[in-house]
Amino acid sequence: xxxxxxxxxxxxxxxxxxxxxxxxxxxxxxxxxxxxxxxxxxxxxxxxxxxxxxxxxxxxxxxxxxxxxxxxxxxxxxxxxxxxxxxxxxxxxxxxxxxxxxxxxxxxxxxxxxxxxxxxxxxxxxxxxxxxxxxxxxxxxxxxxxxxxxxxxxxxxxxxxxxxxxxxxxxxxxxxxxxxxxxxxxxxxxxxxxxxxxxxxxxxxxxxxxxxxxxxxxxxxxxxxxxxxxxxxxxxxxxxxxxxxxxxxxxxxxxxxxxxxxxxxxxxxxxxxxxxxxxxxxxxxxxxx
Amino acid sequence: xxxxxxxxxxxxxxxxxxxxxxxxxxxxxxxxxxxxxxxxxxxxxxxxxxxxxxxxxxxxxxxxxxxxxxxxxxxxxxxxxxxxxxxxxxxxxxxxxxxxxxxxxxxxxxxxxxxxxxxxxxxxxxxxxxxxxxxxxxxxxxxxxxxxxxxxxxxxxxxxxxxxxxxxxxxxxxxxxxxxxxxxxxxxxxxxxxxxxxxxxxxxxxxxxxxxxxxxxxxxxxxxxxxxxxxxxxxxxxxxxxxxxxxxxxxxxxxxxxxxxxxxxx
Numbered sequence: 253x254x255x256x257x258x259x260x261x262x263x264x265x266x267x268x269x270x271x272x273x274x275x276x277x278x279x280x281x282x283x284x285x286x287x288x289x290x291x292x293x294x295x296x297x298x299x300x301x302x303x304x305x306x307x308x309x310x311x312x313x314x315x316x317x318x319x320x321x322x323x324x325x326x327x328x329x330x331x332x333x334x335x336x337x338x339x340x341x342x343x344x345x346x347x348x349x350x351x352x353x354x355x356x357x358x359x360x361x362x363x364x365x366x367x368x369x370x371x372x373x374x375x376x377x378x379x380x381x382x383x384x385x386x387x388x389x390x391x392x393x394x395x396x397x398x399x400x401x402x403x404x405x406x407x408x409x410x411x412x413x414x415x416x417x418x419x420x421x422x423x424x425x426x427x428x429x430x431x432x433x434x435x436x437x438x439x440x441x442x443x444x445x446x447x448x449x450x451x452x453x454x455x456x457x458x459x460x461x462x463x464x465x466x467x468x469x470x471x472x473x474x475x476x477x478x479x480x481x482x483x484x485x486x487x488x489x490x491x492x493x494x495x496x497x498x499x500x501x502x503x504x505x506x507x508x509x510x511x512x513x514x515x516x517x518x519x520x521x522x523x524x525x526x527x528x529x530x531x532x533x534x535x536x537x538x539x540x541x
Numbered sequence: 542x543x544x545x546x547x548x549x550x551x552x553x554x555x556x557x558x559x560x561x562x563x564x565x566x567x568x569x570x571x572x573x574x575x576x577x578x579x580x581x582x583x584x585x586x587x588x589x590x591x592x593x594x595x596x597x598x599x600x601x602x603x604x605x606x607x608x609x610x611x612x613x614x615x616x617x618x619x620x621x622x623x624x625x626x627x628x629x630x631x632x633x634x635x636x637x638x639x640x641x642x643x644x645x646x647x648x649x650x651x652x653x654x655x656x657x658x659x660x661x662x663x664x665x666x667x668x669x670x671x672x673x674x675x676x677x678x679x680x681x682x683x684x685x686x687x688x689x690x691x692x693x694x695x696x697x698x699x700x701x702x703x704x705x706x707x708x709x710x711x712x713x714x715x716x717x718x719x720x721x722x723x724x725x726x727x728x729x730x731x732x733x734x735x736x737x738x739x740x741x742x743x744x745x746x747x748x749x750x751x752x753x754x755x756x757x758x759x760x761x762x763x764x765x766x767x768x769x770x771x772x773x774x775x776x777x778x779x780x781x782x783x784x785x786x787x788x789x790x791x792x793x794x795x796x797x798x799x800x801x802x803x804x805x806x807x
Contacts, residue, residue, distance in 0.1 A: 436633050439605055443631040444651045445624055454650065458641050537641035538682035 350414020358422030414478035425467030429460025570763030594764020630699030760802020
Protein backbone atom coordinates (compact mmCIF):
# COMPACT_ATOMS: atom_id res chain seq x y z
CA UNK A 253 0.00 0.00 0.00
CA UNK A 254 2.75 2.40 1.01
CA UNK A 255 4.71 1.60 -2.15
CA UNK A 256 1.65 2.42 -4.19
CA UNK A 257 0.85 5.65 -2.36
CA UNK A 258 4.32 7.14 -2.49
CA UNK A 259 4.56 7.85 -6.24
CA UNK A 260 1.03 9.25 -6.27
CA UNK A 261 1.78 11.55 -3.33
CA UNK A 262 5.05 12.64 -4.94
CA UNK A 263 3.23 13.70 -8.10
CA UNK A 264 0.56 15.41 -6.00
CA UNK A 265 3.26 17.34 -4.14
CA UNK A 266 4.84 18.50 -7.39
CA UNK A 267 1.46 19.63 -8.72
CA UNK A 268 0.75 21.63 -5.54
CA UNK A 269 4.17 23.33 -5.75
CA UNK A 270 3.67 24.25 -9.43
CA UNK A 271 0.15 25.39 -8.64
CA UNK A 272 1.32 27.74 -5.86
CA UNK A 273 4.07 29.14 -8.09
CA UNK A 274 1.57 29.71 -10.89
CA UNK A 275 -0.89 31.33 -8.48
CA UNK A 276 1.79 33.77 -7.27
CA UNK A 277 2.79 34.56 -10.81
CA UNK A 278 -0.75 35.03 -12.19
CA UNK A 279 -2.21 36.87 -9.20
CA UNK A 280 0.77 39.21 -8.85
CA UNK A 281 -0.46 41.33 -11.77
CA UNK A 282 -3.43 42.44 -9.70
CA UNK A 283 -1.22 43.23 -6.69
CA UNK A 284 1.19 45.34 -8.76
CA UNK A 285 -1.73 47.13 -10.47
CA UNK A 286 -3.24 47.99 -7.09
CA UNK A 287 0.09 49.30 -5.85
CA UNK A 288 0.60 51.39 -8.95
CA UNK A 289 -2.86 52.91 -8.65
CA UNK A 290 -2.14 53.75 -5.01
CA UNK A 291 1.17 55.26 -6.03
CA UNK A 292 3.23 52.84 -3.93
CA UNK A 293 5.56 50.02 -4.71
CA UNK A 294 5.57 46.49 -3.29
CA UNK A 295 8.56 44.26 -2.86
CA UNK A 296 8.44 40.59 -3.84
CA UNK A 297 8.17 39.55 -0.21
CA UNK A 298 5.18 41.86 0.27
CA UNK A 299 3.53 40.75 -2.96
CA UNK A 300 3.53 37.00 -2.30
CA UNK A 301 1.15 37.00 0.74
CA UNK A 302 -1.23 39.26 -1.18
CA UNK A 303 -1.58 36.69 -3.97
CA UNK A 304 -2.78 34.07 -1.52
CA UNK A 305 -6.06 35.51 -0.29
CA UNK A 306 -7.67 37.58 -3.05
CA UNK A 307 -11.45 37.57 -3.46
CA UNK A 308 -11.30 37.09 -7.20
CA UNK A 309 -7.94 35.63 -8.01
CA UNK A 310 -7.07 34.77 -11.57
CA UNK A 311 -5.84 31.44 -10.27
CA UNK A 312 -6.94 30.62 -6.74
CA UNK A 313 -4.20 28.85 -4.76
CA UNK A 314 -4.92 25.30 -3.48
CA UNK A 315 -5.82 26.29 0.08
CA UNK A 316 -8.47 28.74 -1.11
CA UNK A 317 -10.03 26.12 -3.37
CA UNK A 318 -9.91 23.59 -0.56
CA UNK A 319 -11.59 26.03 1.82
CA UNK A 320 -14.31 26.85 -0.71
CA UNK A 321 -14.79 23.16 -1.43
CA UNK A 322 -15.10 22.40 2.27
CA UNK A 323 -17.58 25.24 2.70
CA UNK A 324 -19.60 23.89 -0.23
CA UNK A 325 -19.63 20.35 1.05
CA UNK A 326 -19.79 20.64 4.82
CA UNK A 327 -20.62 24.31 5.40
CA UNK A 328 -24.34 24.10 4.64
CA UNK A 329 -27.38 21.90 4.68
CA UNK A 330 -27.19 19.40 1.84
CA UNK A 331 -30.54 20.67 0.55
CA UNK A 332 -29.23 24.23 0.15
CA UNK A 333 -28.82 25.62 -3.35
CA UNK A 334 -25.28 26.54 -2.37
CA UNK A 335 -24.34 23.09 -1.26
CA UNK A 336 -21.98 21.22 -3.55
CA UNK A 337 -23.43 18.01 -2.20
CA UNK A 338 -26.81 19.07 -3.57
CA UNK A 339 -25.42 20.03 -6.97
CA UNK A 340 -23.19 17.01 -7.00
CA UNK A 341 -26.18 14.78 -6.40
CA UNK A 342 -28.05 16.38 -9.31
CA UNK A 343 -25.08 15.71 -11.55
CA UNK A 344 -24.70 12.21 -10.15
CA UNK A 345 -28.35 11.43 -10.90
CA UNK A 346 -27.96 12.66 -14.48
CA UNK A 347 -24.75 10.71 -14.89
CA UNK A 348 -26.35 7.49 -13.72
CA UNK A 349 -29.28 7.90 -16.11
CA UNK A 350 -26.98 8.64 -19.03
CA UNK A 351 -24.63 5.82 -18.01
CA UNK A 352 -27.45 3.29 -17.84
CA UNK A 353 -28.88 4.48 -21.14
CA UNK A 354 -25.43 4.37 -22.73
CA UNK A 355 -24.81 0.81 -21.52
CA UNK A 356 -28.17 -0.43 -22.80
CA UNK A 357 -27.72 1.32 -26.12
CA UNK A 358 -24.07 0.35 -26.53
CA UNK A 359 -24.61 -3.33 -25.69
CA UNK A 360 -27.71 -3.58 -27.88
CA UNK A 361 -25.87 -2.07 -30.82
CA UNK A 362 -22.83 -4.31 -30.29
CA UNK A 363 -25.02 -7.41 -30.18
CA UNK A 364 -26.79 -6.52 -33.40
CA UNK A 365 -23.51 -5.60 -35.10
CA UNK A 366 -21.94 -8.94 -34.18
CA UNK A 367 -25.10 -10.79 -35.17
CA UNK A 368 -25.86 -9.05 -38.47
CA UNK A 369 -23.12 -8.15 -40.87
CA UNK A 370 -25.25 -5.52 -42.52
CA UNK A 371 -25.44 -3.66 -39.19
CA UNK A 372 -21.69 -3.48 -38.99
CA UNK A 373 -21.44 -1.90 -42.43
CA UNK A 374 -24.33 0.50 -41.94
CA UNK A 375 -24.23 1.49 -38.27
CA UNK A 376 -20.59 1.28 -37.22
CA UNK A 377 -19.35 4.17 -39.41
CA UNK A 378 -22.11 6.40 -38.04
CA UNK A 379 -21.27 5.46 -34.49
CA UNK A 380 -17.69 6.57 -35.13
CA UNK A 381 -18.78 9.79 -36.89
CA UNK A 382 -21.10 10.58 -33.98
CA UNK A 383 -18.07 10.84 -31.71
CA UNK A 384 -16.31 13.38 -33.91
CA UNK A 385 -19.04 15.99 -33.43
CA UNK A 386 -18.14 18.27 -30.52
CA UNK A 387 -20.64 17.61 -27.78
CA UNK A 388 -20.69 21.28 -26.73
CA UNK A 389 -22.13 22.11 -30.16
CA UNK A 390 -24.67 19.36 -30.02
CA UNK A 391 -25.86 19.80 -26.44
CA UNK A 392 -27.86 23.03 -26.94
CA UNK A 393 -29.57 21.51 -29.98
CA UNK A 394 -30.62 18.43 -28.03
CA UNK A 395 -31.97 20.71 -25.29
CA UNK A 396 -33.93 22.77 -27.82
CA UNK A 397 -35.36 19.74 -29.58
CA UNK A 398 -36.35 18.19 -26.25
CA UNK A 399 -38.03 21.46 -25.31
CA UNK A 400 -39.88 21.56 -28.65
CA UNK A 401 -41.15 18.06 -28.02
CA UNK A 402 -42.71 19.26 -24.80
CA UNK A 403 -40.21 17.73 -22.42
CA UNK A 404 -39.92 20.39 -19.73
CA UNK A 405 -37.59 18.52 -17.45
CA UNK A 406 -33.91 18.94 -18.14
CA UNK A 407 -33.25 15.43 -16.91
CA UNK A 408 -34.15 13.74 -20.17
CA UNK A 409 -32.00 15.80 -22.56
CA UNK A 410 -29.17 15.67 -20.02
CA UNK A 411 -29.34 11.89 -19.93
CA UNK A 412 -29.39 11.78 -23.73
CA UNK A 413 -26.28 13.95 -24.00
CA UNK A 414 -24.60 11.84 -21.35
CA UNK A 415 -25.56 8.58 -23.09
CA UNK A 416 -24.37 10.00 -26.39
CA UNK A 417 -20.85 10.08 -25.00
CA UNK A 418 -20.93 6.95 -22.88
CA UNK A 419 -22.40 4.43 -25.32
CA UNK A 420 -19.38 4.53 -27.61
CA UNK A 421 -16.69 2.91 -25.45
CA UNK A 422 -19.22 0.24 -24.44
CA UNK A 423 -20.09 -0.40 -28.09
CA UNK A 424 -16.50 -0.71 -29.28
CA UNK A 425 -15.44 -2.95 -26.38
CA UNK A 426 -18.48 -5.17 -26.60
CA UNK A 427 -18.04 -5.73 -30.35
CA UNK A 428 -14.48 -6.79 -29.62
CA UNK A 429 -15.50 -8.90 -26.62
CA UNK A 430 -18.37 -10.70 -28.35
CA UNK A 431 -15.98 -11.61 -31.14
CA UNK A 432 -13.19 -12.72 -28.80
CA UNK A 433 -14.00 -16.48 -28.76
CA UNK A 434 -11.61 -18.22 -31.16
CA UNK A 435 -12.44 -20.69 -33.93
CA UNK A 436 -11.77 -23.68 -31.70
CA UNK A 437 -14.26 -22.55 -29.07
CA UNK A 438 -16.89 -21.95 -31.73
CA UNK A 439 -16.16 -25.36 -33.30
CA UNK A 440 -16.57 -27.00 -29.92
CA UNK A 441 -20.10 -25.64 -29.62
CA UNK A 442 -20.77 -26.70 -33.19
CA UNK A 443 -19.92 -30.28 -32.25
CA UNK A 444 -22.66 -30.05 -29.62
CA UNK A 445 -25.04 -28.83 -32.30
CA UNK A 446 -25.56 -25.66 -30.24
CA UNK A 447 -27.92 -23.03 -31.60
CA UNK A 448 -26.95 -19.45 -32.33
CA UNK A 449 -28.59 -18.22 -29.15
CA UNK A 450 -26.88 -20.87 -27.03
CA UNK A 451 -23.55 -19.82 -28.52
CA UNK A 452 -24.37 -16.25 -27.55
CA UNK A 453 -25.46 -16.89 -23.97
CA UNK A 454 -22.96 -19.60 -23.10
CA UNK A 455 -19.88 -18.40 -24.94
CA UNK A 456 -19.94 -14.94 -26.52
CA UNK A 457 -21.55 -13.04 -23.66
CA UNK A 458 -19.45 -14.45 -20.80
CA UNK A 459 -16.31 -14.12 -22.93
CA UNK A 460 -17.08 -10.42 -23.48
CA UNK A 461 -17.37 -9.55 -19.77
CA UNK A 462 -13.73 -8.50 -19.20
CA UNK A 463 -14.04 -6.17 -22.20
CA UNK A 464 -17.34 -4.87 -20.86
CA UNK A 465 -15.96 -3.95 -17.46
CA UNK A 466 -12.89 -2.33 -18.95
CA UNK A 467 -15.18 -0.12 -21.02
CA UNK A 468 -17.35 0.82 -18.04
CA UNK A 469 -14.58 2.86 -16.43
CA UNK A 470 -14.23 4.94 -19.58
CA UNK A 471 -17.99 5.09 -20.06
CA UNK A 472 -18.77 6.35 -16.56
CA UNK A 473 -16.25 9.16 -16.92
CA UNK A 474 -17.70 10.03 -20.33
CA UNK A 475 -21.22 9.99 -18.87
CA UNK A 476 -20.14 12.49 -16.20
CA UNK A 477 -18.60 14.81 -18.78
CA UNK A 478 -21.75 14.55 -20.89
CA UNK A 479 -23.94 15.43 -17.93
CA UNK A 480 -21.83 18.44 -17.00
CA UNK A 481 -21.87 19.67 -20.60
CA UNK A 482 -25.65 19.17 -20.56
CA UNK A 483 -25.84 21.42 -17.51
CA UNK A 484 -23.81 24.23 -19.07
CA UNK A 485 -26.20 25.80 -21.62
CA UNK A 486 -28.13 28.81 -20.39
CA UNK A 487 -31.01 28.27 -18.10
CA UNK A 488 -29.50 25.51 -16.03
CA UNK A 489 -29.56 26.26 -12.34
CA UNK A 490 -28.75 22.88 -10.87
CA UNK A 491 -25.77 20.61 -11.11
CA UNK A 492 -22.02 21.01 -11.01
CA UNK A 493 -21.99 22.19 -14.63
CA UNK A 494 -24.39 24.99 -13.83
CA UNK A 495 -22.29 25.85 -10.79
CA UNK A 496 -19.18 26.15 -12.95
CA UNK A 497 -21.00 28.35 -15.44
CA UNK A 498 -22.33 30.61 -12.66
CA UNK A 499 -18.85 30.95 -11.23
CA UNK A 500 -17.47 31.86 -14.62
CA UNK A 501 -20.25 34.29 -15.58
CA UNK A 502 -20.32 36.15 -12.28
CA UNK A 503 -16.57 36.34 -12.02
CA UNK A 504 -16.35 34.06 -9.00
CA UNK A 505 -13.38 31.84 -9.78
CA UNK A 506 -13.56 30.22 -6.34
CA UNK A 507 -17.06 28.87 -7.05
CA UNK A 508 -15.91 27.60 -10.42
CA UNK A 509 -12.83 25.90 -9.07
CA UNK A 510 -14.70 24.35 -6.16
CA UNK A 511 -17.30 22.95 -8.57
CA UNK A 512 -14.51 21.68 -10.79
CA UNK A 513 -12.93 19.80 -7.92
CA UNK A 514 -16.28 18.50 -6.74
CA UNK A 515 -16.72 17.07 -10.25
CA UNK A 516 -13.26 15.49 -10.10
CA UNK A 517 -14.05 13.92 -6.71
CA UNK A 518 -17.35 12.61 -8.08
CA UNK A 519 -15.55 11.13 -11.09
CA UNK A 520 -13.01 9.45 -8.80
CA UNK A 521 -15.76 7.95 -6.66
CA UNK A 522 -17.66 6.67 -9.69
CA UNK A 523 -14.58 4.99 -11.14
CA UNK A 524 -13.83 3.51 -7.73
CA UNK A 525 -17.33 2.03 -7.49
CA UNK A 526 -17.10 0.61 -11.03
CA UNK A 527 -13.76 -0.91 -10.06
CA UNK A 528 -15.28 -2.59 -7.00
CA UNK A 529 -18.18 -3.96 -9.06
CA UNK A 530 -15.66 -5.26 -11.61
CA UNK A 531 -13.65 -6.98 -8.88
CA UNK A 532 -16.79 -8.65 -7.57
CA UNK A 533 -17.76 -9.84 -11.03
CA UNK A 534 -14.26 -11.13 -11.74
CA UNK A 535 -14.24 -13.11 -8.55
CA UNK A 536 -17.58 -14.67 -9.44
CA UNK A 537 -16.16 -15.62 -12.83
CA UNK A 538 -13.27 -17.43 -11.25
CA UNK A 539 -10.45 -15.03 -12.06
CA UNK A 540 -7.51 -15.47 -9.68
CA UNK A 541 -7.44 -12.58 -7.22
CA UNK B 542 -28.00 -48.03 -30.53
CA UNK B 543 -25.12 -49.64 -28.71
CA UNK B 544 -27.00 -52.90 -28.45
CA UNK B 545 -28.03 -53.12 -32.08
CA UNK B 546 -24.56 -52.54 -33.48
CA UNK B 547 -22.04 -55.25 -32.84
CA UNK B 548 -18.33 -54.88 -32.36
CA UNK B 549 -16.57 -54.85 -35.70
CA UNK B 550 -19.39 -53.25 -37.66
CA UNK B 551 -18.24 -50.26 -39.74
CA UNK B 552 -18.69 -46.93 -37.95
CA UNK B 553 -16.87 -44.53 -40.25
CA UNK B 554 -16.77 -45.24 -43.95
CA UNK B 555 -15.00 -42.99 -46.45
CA UNK B 556 -15.08 -43.80 -50.16
CA UNK B 557 -13.13 -41.74 -52.68
CA UNK B 558 -13.25 -38.76 -50.32
CA UNK B 559 -11.99 -35.47 -51.75
CA UNK B 560 -11.77 -32.03 -50.21
CA UNK B 561 -10.45 -28.99 -52.01
CA UNK B 562 -10.19 -25.62 -50.29
CA UNK B 563 -10.45 -22.58 -52.51
CA UNK B 564 -7.84 -20.11 -51.30
CA UNK B 565 -6.42 -16.88 -52.61
CA UNK B 566 -3.42 -18.78 -54.00
CA UNK B 567 -5.64 -21.20 -55.88
CA UNK B 568 -7.18 -24.51 -54.86
CA UNK B 569 -5.56 -26.59 -52.12
CA UNK B 570 -6.13 -30.31 -52.31
CA UNK B 571 -6.48 -31.17 -48.63
CA UNK B 572 -7.80 -34.70 -49.13
CA UNK B 573 -7.47 -36.83 -52.26
CA UNK B 574 -9.23 -40.15 -52.86
CA UNK B 575 -9.33 -41.19 -49.23
CA UNK B 576 -10.77 -44.66 -48.69
CA UNK B 577 -11.03 -45.87 -45.12
CA UNK B 578 -13.26 -48.02 -42.98
CA UNK B 579 -13.19 -47.70 -39.21
CA UNK B 580 -14.95 -50.46 -37.32
CA UNK B 581 -16.73 -50.36 -34.00
CA UNK B 582 -14.30 -50.51 -31.12
CA UNK B 583 -11.28 -49.59 -33.24
CA UNK B 584 -8.60 -47.26 -31.96
CA UNK B 585 -7.46 -45.53 -35.13
CA UNK B 586 -4.50 -43.18 -35.22
CA UNK B 587 -3.89 -40.75 -38.06
CA UNK B 588 -0.25 -39.87 -38.43
CA UNK B 589 1.62 -37.71 -40.92
CA UNK B 590 3.41 -34.41 -41.32
CA UNK B 591 1.46 -31.15 -41.10
CA UNK B 592 -0.65 -30.50 -44.15
CA UNK B 593 -1.33 -34.19 -44.78
CA UNK B 594 -5.02 -33.80 -44.03
CA UNK B 595 -5.19 -35.87 -40.87
CA UNK B 596 -6.97 -33.15 -38.91
CA UNK B 597 -9.08 -32.26 -41.96
CA UNK B 598 -10.28 -35.86 -42.20
CA UNK B 599 -11.26 -35.85 -38.53
CA UNK B 600 -13.06 -32.55 -39.02
CA UNK B 601 -14.96 -34.06 -41.96
CA UNK B 602 -16.11 -36.91 -39.75
CA UNK B 603 -17.25 -34.30 -37.22
CA UNK B 604 -19.03 -32.31 -39.95
CA UNK B 605 -16.86 -29.30 -39.20
CA UNK B 606 -15.63 -29.44 -42.80
CA UNK B 607 -17.60 -30.68 -45.77
CA UNK B 608 -16.02 -32.89 -48.42
CA UNK B 609 -16.19 -31.69 -52.01
CA UNK B 610 -16.35 -35.22 -53.44
CA UNK B 611 -16.81 -38.87 -52.57
CA UNK B 612 -18.92 -40.28 -49.78
CA UNK B 613 -18.53 -40.33 -46.03
CA UNK B 614 -20.86 -41.96 -43.55
CA UNK B 615 -20.75 -42.01 -39.77
CA UNK B 616 -22.86 -44.71 -38.11
CA UNK B 617 -24.42 -45.26 -41.51
CA UNK B 618 -25.67 -41.69 -41.92
CA UNK B 619 -24.15 -38.40 -43.12
CA UNK B 620 -21.74 -36.63 -40.74
CA UNK B 621 -24.27 -33.79 -40.25
CA UNK B 622 -26.97 -36.25 -39.35
CA UNK B 623 -24.59 -38.11 -37.04
CA UNK B 624 -23.73 -34.87 -35.27
CA UNK B 625 -27.39 -34.16 -34.69
CA UNK B 626 -27.64 -37.63 -33.15
CA UNK B 627 -24.65 -36.82 -30.90
CA UNK B 628 -22.59 -39.62 -32.36
CA UNK B 629 -19.23 -38.24 -31.29
CA UNK B 630 -17.33 -36.25 -28.71
CA UNK B 631 -14.47 -34.09 -29.96
CA UNK B 632 -11.28 -33.28 -28.07
CA UNK B 633 -9.27 -30.39 -29.50
CA UNK B 634 -5.56 -29.66 -29.43
CA UNK B 635 -6.01 -27.18 -26.59
CA UNK B 636 -8.23 -28.04 -23.65
CA UNK B 637 -10.34 -24.95 -24.41
CA UNK B 638 -12.05 -24.95 -21.03
CA UNK B 639 -14.11 -21.86 -20.29
CA UNK B 640 -12.12 -19.95 -17.67
CA UNK B 641 -15.31 -18.59 -16.11
CA UNK B 642 -16.71 -22.04 -15.43
CA UNK B 643 -15.49 -24.56 -12.88
CA UNK B 644 -14.34 -27.98 -14.12
CA UNK B 645 -17.78 -29.37 -13.30
CA UNK B 646 -19.36 -26.38 -15.06
CA UNK B 647 -17.28 -27.02 -18.14
CA UNK B 648 -18.33 -30.65 -18.27
CA UNK B 649 -21.93 -29.53 -17.79
CA UNK B 650 -21.72 -27.32 -20.90
CA UNK B 651 -22.62 -29.98 -23.49
CA UNK B 652 -25.12 -31.50 -21.06
CA UNK B 653 -26.91 -28.14 -20.67
CA UNK B 654 -27.07 -27.69 -24.43
CA UNK B 655 -28.37 -31.22 -24.91
CA UNK B 656 -31.02 -30.70 -22.27
CA UNK B 657 -30.09 -33.14 -19.53
CA UNK B 658 -31.80 -32.59 -16.17
CA UNK B 659 -29.83 -31.04 -13.33
CA UNK B 660 -29.74 -34.29 -11.40
CA UNK B 661 -28.58 -36.25 -14.42
CA UNK B 662 -25.93 -33.61 -15.13
CA UNK B 663 -24.52 -33.94 -11.62
CA UNK B 664 -24.52 -37.73 -11.84
CA UNK B 665 -22.75 -37.72 -15.22
CA UNK B 666 -20.18 -35.14 -14.13
CA UNK B 667 -19.24 -37.32 -11.17
CA UNK B 668 -18.96 -40.38 -13.38
CA UNK B 669 -16.71 -38.85 -16.07
CA UNK B 670 -14.52 -37.04 -13.52
CA UNK B 671 -13.94 -40.45 -11.98
CA UNK B 672 -13.20 -41.91 -15.41
CA UNK B 673 -10.42 -39.40 -16.12
CA UNK B 674 -9.14 -39.53 -12.52
CA UNK B 675 -10.12 -36.00 -11.61
CA UNK B 676 -12.41 -36.91 -8.74
CA UNK B 677 -12.74 -34.01 -6.33
CA UNK B 678 -11.62 -31.38 -8.82
CA UNK B 679 -15.13 -30.43 -9.97
CA UNK B 680 -15.22 -27.19 -8.00
CA UNK B 681 -11.80 -25.98 -9.17
CA UNK B 682 -11.38 -23.43 -11.91
CA UNK B 683 -9.28 -24.35 -14.97
CA UNK B 684 -6.38 -22.09 -13.99
CA UNK B 685 -5.97 -24.07 -10.80
CA UNK B 686 -5.17 -27.23 -12.82
CA UNK B 687 -2.02 -28.25 -14.68
CA UNK B 688 -2.02 -28.54 -18.47
CA UNK B 689 -2.37 -32.31 -18.34
CA UNK B 690 -5.27 -32.12 -15.91
CA UNK B 691 -6.98 -29.52 -18.08
CA UNK B 692 -6.74 -31.82 -21.08
CA UNK B 693 -8.14 -34.66 -18.97
CA UNK B 694 -11.06 -32.40 -18.05
CA UNK B 695 -11.66 -31.70 -21.72
CA UNK B 696 -11.73 -35.45 -22.41
CA UNK B 697 -14.24 -35.80 -19.58
CA UNK B 698 -16.32 -33.10 -21.26
CA UNK B 699 -16.30 -35.08 -24.51
CA UNK B 700 -17.28 -38.28 -22.69
CA UNK B 701 -20.10 -36.77 -20.65
CA UNK B 702 -22.90 -37.29 -23.15
CA UNK B 703 -22.12 -40.90 -24.02
CA UNK B 704 -21.21 -40.56 -27.67
CA UNK B 705 -20.03 -43.84 -29.23
CA UNK B 706 -17.16 -42.18 -31.06
CA UNK B 707 -14.40 -40.12 -29.53
CA UNK B 708 -12.45 -37.92 -31.95
CA UNK B 709 -9.18 -36.54 -30.61
CA UNK B 710 -7.13 -34.01 -32.55
CA UNK B 711 -3.55 -34.05 -31.20
CA UNK B 712 -4.90 -33.85 -27.67
CA UNK B 713 -1.50 -34.24 -26.01
CA UNK B 714 0.58 -32.31 -28.54
CA UNK B 715 1.26 -29.45 -26.16
CA UNK B 716 2.18 -31.58 -23.16
CA UNK B 717 5.59 -32.82 -22.07
CA UNK B 718 6.55 -36.43 -22.65
CA UNK B 719 6.17 -37.62 -19.07
CA UNK B 720 2.60 -36.32 -18.81
CA UNK B 721 1.94 -37.60 -22.31
CA UNK B 722 2.97 -41.17 -21.38
CA UNK B 723 0.68 -41.13 -18.40
CA UNK B 724 -2.25 -39.79 -20.39
CA UNK B 725 -1.64 -42.34 -23.14
CA UNK B 726 -1.96 -45.10 -20.57
CA UNK B 727 -5.12 -43.53 -19.26
CA UNK B 728 -6.65 -43.20 -22.70
CA UNK B 729 -6.01 -46.89 -23.33
CA UNK B 730 -7.67 -47.75 -20.03
CA UNK B 731 -10.58 -45.48 -20.91
CA UNK B 732 -10.91 -47.14 -24.28
CA UNK B 733 -10.90 -50.60 -22.67
CA UNK B 734 -13.57 -49.71 -20.11
CA UNK B 735 -15.90 -47.74 -22.38
CA UNK B 736 -15.52 -49.70 -25.62
CA UNK B 737 -15.69 -46.52 -27.66
CA UNK B 738 -14.42 -46.12 -31.19
CA UNK B 739 -11.56 -43.63 -31.07
CA UNK B 740 -10.09 -41.52 -33.87
CA UNK B 741 -6.78 -40.04 -32.77
CA UNK B 742 -4.64 -37.54 -34.68
CA UNK B 743 -0.97 -37.37 -33.74
CA UNK B 744 2.45 -36.73 -35.17
CA UNK B 745 4.27 -38.91 -32.68
CA UNK B 746 5.15 -42.36 -34.01
CA UNK B 747 5.48 -44.04 -30.57
CA UNK B 748 2.16 -42.56 -29.48
CA UNK B 749 0.41 -43.85 -32.61
CA UNK B 750 1.89 -47.35 -32.34
CA UNK B 751 1.32 -47.60 -28.60
CA UNK B 752 -2.33 -46.62 -28.72
CA UNK B 753 -3.77 -47.93 -31.94
CA UNK B 754 -5.34 -51.04 -33.34
CA UNK B 755 -5.13 -49.38 -36.74
CA UNK B 756 -2.58 -46.79 -37.88
CA UNK B 757 -3.36 -44.61 -40.87
CA UNK B 758 -0.21 -43.10 -42.37
CA UNK B 759 -0.84 -39.98 -44.43
CA UNK B 760 1.25 -37.70 -46.61
CA UNK B 761 0.78 -34.12 -47.81
CA UNK B 762 0.15 -32.26 -51.09
CA UNK B 763 -2.30 -33.66 -51.87
CA UNK B 764 -3.38 -35.11 -48.50
CA UNK B 765 -3.73 -38.85 -48.98
CA UNK B 766 -3.40 -42.20 -47.22
CA UNK B 767 -0.14 -44.00 -47.98
CA UNK B 768 -0.47 -46.96 -45.63
CA UNK B 769 -2.95 -48.53 -43.25
CA UNK B 770 -1.40 -50.78 -40.63
CA UNK B 771 -3.45 -53.18 -38.52
CA UNK B 772 -1.53 -53.50 -35.30
CA UNK B 773 -0.83 -57.03 -34.09
CA UNK B 774 -0.16 -55.78 -30.56
CA UNK B 775 -2.43 -57.23 -27.85
CA UNK B 776 -5.20 -55.11 -26.34
CA UNK B 777 -3.46 -55.14 -22.98
CA UNK B 778 -0.47 -52.82 -23.35
CA UNK B 779 1.87 -51.95 -20.51
CA UNK B 780 4.18 -49.00 -21.20
CA UNK B 781 7.22 -51.26 -21.63
CA UNK B 782 5.62 -52.92 -24.64
CA UNK B 783 7.35 -50.12 -26.46
CA UNK B 784 10.65 -51.96 -26.09
CA UNK B 785 9.30 -55.16 -27.68
CA UNK B 786 10.40 -56.31 -31.13
CA UNK B 787 6.85 -56.16 -32.52
CA UNK B 788 6.44 -52.56 -31.43
CA UNK B 789 9.72 -51.53 -33.01
CA UNK B 790 8.78 -53.29 -36.24
CA UNK B 791 5.47 -51.45 -36.51
CA UNK B 792 7.16 -48.16 -35.68
CA UNK B 793 9.66 -48.91 -38.44
CA UNK B 794 6.87 -49.55 -40.93
CA UNK B 795 5.17 -46.28 -39.97
CA UNK B 796 8.44 -44.41 -40.45
CA UNK B 797 8.90 -46.06 -43.85
CA UNK B 798 5.38 -45.03 -44.82
CA UNK B 799 6.03 -41.44 -43.78
CA UNK B 800 9.31 -41.37 -45.69
CA UNK B 801 7.70 -42.82 -48.83
CA UNK B 802 5.06 -40.10 -48.75
CA UNK B 803 7.78 -37.50 -48.49
CA UNK B 804 9.99 -39.08 -51.17
CA UNK B 805 9.33 -36.49 -53.85
CA UNK B 806 10.27 -33.61 -51.56
CA UNK B 807 13.13 -34.53 -49.30
